[in-house]
Amino acid sequence: MTETEYDYDELGLVAGLEIHQQLDTATKLFCQCPTELREPEEAERTFTRYLHPTRSELGEIDEAALEESKVEREFEYLAYDTTCLVEEDDEPPHELDDEALDTVLEIAQLMDMSPVDQAHVMRKIVVDGSNTTGFQRSTLMATDGEIETSDGAVGIEDLMLEEESAQRVAETDAGVRYSLDRLGIPLVEIGTSPDISTPEQALEAAERIGMLLRSTGKVKRGLGTIRQDVNVSIAEGARVEIKGVQSLDDIDDIVRNEVGRQVALVEIANELIDRDAEVGEPEDVTDVFEDTDSGVIRGALNAGGSVMGVPLYGFDGLVGREIAPDRRLGTEFSDHAKRHGAGGIFHTDELPAYGVTEEEVEALREAVGAGPEDAVAIVADETDVAESAIEAVVERAETALEGVPEETRGANDDGTTRYLRPLPGAARMYPETDVPPVEPDPSEVPEPELLTEKVERYQEEYDLDAGLAEQVAYGEYMPLFEDVVSDGVDPTLAATTLESTLTELRRDDVPVENLTDEHLTGVLEMVEDGDLPNEGVGDLLTALAEEPDRTPEEAAEEEGLGGADEEEVREAIVEVVERNEAQVEEEGMQAFSGLMGECMGALRGKADGDLVSQLLREEIQKRA
Template identity: 45%
Template sequence: MTIKPFSEMTASDYDALGFKSGLEIHQQLFTAKKLFCRCPAGRYSEEFNAEILRHMRPTLSELGEYDGTALMEFKTRKEIIYQIHRDTICTYEMDDTPPFELNGDALDIALSIGLLYGCSMVDEIHIARKQYLDGSIPTGFQRTTIVGVNGSIPYKGRRISIIQLGLEEDACREVSDVGHRRIYLTDRLGMPLIETVTAPDMRTPQEVAEVADILRRLVRSTGRVRTGGGAARQDVNVSVTGGTRIEIKGVPRIPNIPLLTYNEAMRQHNLLLLRDELHKRGITPDSFSSRTEDVTKILRRTRFQPVRDAIAMGLEARGVLLRGFQGLLRWRTQTDTYFSREISDRVRVVACLTTLPNIIFSDSPS
């Protein structure tokens, strides 16, 4: 199946792809204080009084194992810088004080919204920990709780299931992420927000945007949620037949959702076709092989400026031979995007090579 341009796709085309999508919508609540301390909520400022440097380190789980994602983040050797303002941060946010009692106003708002969704409200609130491994929460985890489950909203003659409604604390605002240093502003940290999790009931990108807008209007009808830039952020889950669920994090505007979800569906479909092509060439996870060589000396006099600059900074240039991959790095995955971008994105994250291009390749579609 060939993916049509976005403007030409129909509901039957998405049905043939096996397109499914669900939402996780994070909405800040309008409270005077934060969720687990008594610092003021909603005071944003680019100014800060101090900086704190921390490194994220993995710890053994109860099963005596390390989390794979935590290990990967640790291996990046990131320096996490927190820029703090004394008027909006206390020792709780910096993980030096136990949490205070849960903000009662925030809980009341969350319960009200849960009733709007028709959720079954839980009998007891239990605070749990959700891992945050990018450094955006100094503790390394987010305190969160489930307020209601099994709700739904009407949509075009059917119901969209609300799996659960959660109440949780917000993370820091990212300032920059360059090389081995990531900087956060902490004024948003700890603000109360709700997380609305839907089932993957949407079958086209336009449906995803429409359901997100219905949920936005519904929670705003309470008059007790924050509005404006960054007050609501959508995580959009997308999958197609044969693919896996991919989460598009932090979509700030609902009108962006249709094109983003279309592109992700196209990406998954084209990667599945690429997998089939690799299998035809006899390349599987078990048979895959590569060779890596240091080519720094060979490239010292190259005219390609990004490589010259990298070598001048004392970095190494590595050549990687991918056996059997001729023509495949130019395999189209999205509009104007190729398989080489998949590799580049992983190099950027794992090796912290954030200056692009971080890879160059010799390839031919023939």
């Protein structure tokens, strides 16, 4: 399938975004536990749960939660020395975190939103194990905002304050293992209006929202701290929610590929209608493969399983049709089968293959009454799995006759998507009775400075060049930069250290991720106090990164990186000059460049370059 650039106006493309961003607060949203992530091997104990959907206050059960619950799974949770009873769902949640509330109100101001008069916490049913409670707590904080893009304004419908889900660690034989370190971190969800009409506008809107969030200086940075969901539909298609777009740069490709997928599904539906296509009844076709050489099928049969098949009348050639890069209609069928525990499906558009012979294909067609114009899909697995999986294939094949199904899909790394579950409905929400409502007061929260405004201020106030000012303002260390500069650290030193020096060390495979804000602040303050020359910053940061349990002062003393006084510097320079006396007598001041490097190496970052330069010139002049 070649990439096609569509006329999006003609297709009636409508898209919207949901941006989920973790807040960088000291404690979690409903308890006083820290918001730092842990390594799974640090877990002190585990416990397990089984989750089932509950009815809403209107007595309804959400369709997405109901489908999720059809797959019986055990959820195992890793608990740490910081895990509390709230996270385990053994104690009611505490009141909403004040720091998170203030940050949300700052974000609302940046998007011209109107805060609600009273914020009520709601429960949103989620039974995939990512919450120990079986629901996620969510609070509407503001509505009716707007951002600008080059293609026009995009409305911001709502701003939610939520608790982050637990982090999926591994699939287990019984179900899924989650880590509780991430559960409960404050999270904002920003939902746009369906005002986006091109893939490029979707990307620009996401970039704008990301910039506004970072302008607060109070959001977490790094992989997994921000996630984008994209809602996409075309006029003849249906609304599809695409979850978990990790990289902002993928958004335009995701939208582009989803448009292509919906176009292809509409074309397939029209062709199926022209063929009077229909979906048959599932049948047990195990006998057809009694002597098969197919490894997949033989493995299922040897384990006492079955092969279930379904005739797809009029589907020949369409199950194997590509609807997105490297994805076919048959891949959609397979995604649904996998939700019920099957490894996937085979279908006659791709057979004979995988050890299935031409003779077995003919026998299969005959067994289910399929002709040359028909297709057949099969599932080989444990009998109960094969039966439920083939029923899922039947349901998906029936929706292929209608066109594009409304559903929730997951984003893949290559810009394509996969089926996850049906779209959730209103039945998944009901009030949280354990947390009192709050009345937001935006008047107490100052409006934060935009990153674009910071760039201008850094140039004017701190005399940083445009490139460095932008690096600092948009970088992860912007809040730390502002803190140390306000405490008297030279802005140029702080900016070059946090952006240039750390980048260079990272390229040299120094584990800079081990450096804390306390490490960085301490090193910069040592330079400012004259206890460390500029030239020693890189060496001291390297030492701290490799052994982070030390303070900057301890590391400087142990590594011999403290500042040398003028007498020590002159002694080192005299030694270098005398060692190169012949060169100095012959070349005079022209020997300076070569000896300067030797002097700096001899001093190992203990002295400022300007001082070394001054004293070296003096010593050369004495001998020239």
